[in-house]
């Protein structure tokens with residue numbers, strides 16, 4: 001009698017080299033493995049270090065995940081240790097970095113060929129544009145991972161298709177995004193790189209991502225249906241129904257302190273400090289892994305926090321030149337906020353901090369992972385988008401979900417261009433937003449909405465929840481595809 005046991009599904013995962021892309025991909029590896037899939041996740045050695053603790057702990061609990069390392073071909077022509085976007089020292093090296101990454105195509109192809117059992121599909125970041133050629137060569141579907149949500153994807157596609165942004169003469173003039181379930185306005189200056197004239201220097205790179213995207217078989221999204229159902233449906237329409245929302249993926253990773261880089265502070269020290277504050281009283285500030293502030297803009301943020309008179313945890317990027325530390329001691333900021341300010345200079349254990357009950361608000365740059373993590377923590381947000389999809393995400397948080405307050409940033413500051421802009425957000429706006437979210441009338445309703453959303457986020461991942469069903473549907477779909485029941 002023939003065995004009815006389903007075949008072992010094998011997914012080949014290739015994340016893009018950037019914390020905001022590799023962290024969720026490692027979470028997705030865990031989610032897939034929790035549903036019985038064998039996962040091979042391929043990245044470079046320094047990026048592997050970032051996710052190894054999470055993958056090791058999953059493997060210890062008997063999940064089938066192989067973490068495979070491929071070295072960038074030497075000499076790279078990049079500074080020592082530069083294997084990830086946030087460590088690229090200047091904007092002029094973005095193109096070179098991508099060229100170095102593209103040299104992985106051949107070793108990646110060989111690696112794919114050596115896999116046993118043969119992978120049933122490739123799930124890869126849209127920025128690894130050449131992955132589609134490997135998928136085509138070996139006749140497996142390429143599922144695209146696009147590190148953002150459905151609202152952002154639909155906004156982007158509707159602006160791109162309609163070219164509505166080209167109809168306004170001035171970059172700061174608002175236009176309405178067509179064919180949206182809500183009235184959504186942006187200005188040209190807020191748009192992500194693929195639509196923003198300021199990013200012309202890498203226009204061709206954006207074009208190649210857009211072209212590759214068209215060839216993806218389907219899309220895996222770190223979102224959940226209850227968060228943005230109307231936009232999930234819109235996105236489905238443009239992708240022939242092959243959109244699988246399987247998030248929030250961070251909920252699958254139980255190693256909270258081991259996410260991304262090793263934190264520069266002891267997690268217990270953070271918790272002890274947070275324990276000393278009342279519930280929902282502390283501001284957590286983190287503007288992601290890639291954005292950089294000029295010293296002038298950073299000091300405005302510092303004064304905004306100081307003048308709010310609220311306790312705060314501030315995760316800022318490593319102070320490589322020492323100018324921030326120097327300013328903080330010379331100005332007396334550190335002394336004046338001693339006791340109520342906890343400054344982390346380098347990688348922070350974001351999920352540990354966000355999940356602490358004393359956190360009352362998250363001041364975020366609206367990176368999609370941070371947005372999802374803030375939603376899962378049930379905290380209101382103060383939004384300060386910088387670039388990429390972040391202005392889209394701000395609209396979702398503030399206007400649609402109504403769980404945030406904007407600091408009023410009006411212009412995107414693309415990666416590596418901060419020096420051109422000076423101060424865009426003043427201390428008063430930061431102070432006002434904090435006071436509004438933590439202390440003013442109406443703050444309670446916002447908190448309640450944020451908490452309800454967190455409950456929905458958790459439910460979506462439980463047995464019977466939409467994301468749990470979607471992950472099963474995805475695996476079933478790929479299984480049937482492998483057995484020849486669908487046409488690619």
Ligand code: UDP
Nearest residue numbers: 020288289290315347348350367368369370
């Ligand atoms: N992150 C962290 N500690 C930090 C900075 C960032 O753990 O000090 C994590 C954060 O939790 C999130 C990711 O890094 O998972 C950043 O992704 P996001 O999409 O929010 O922003 P990006 O860094 O890509 O701009």
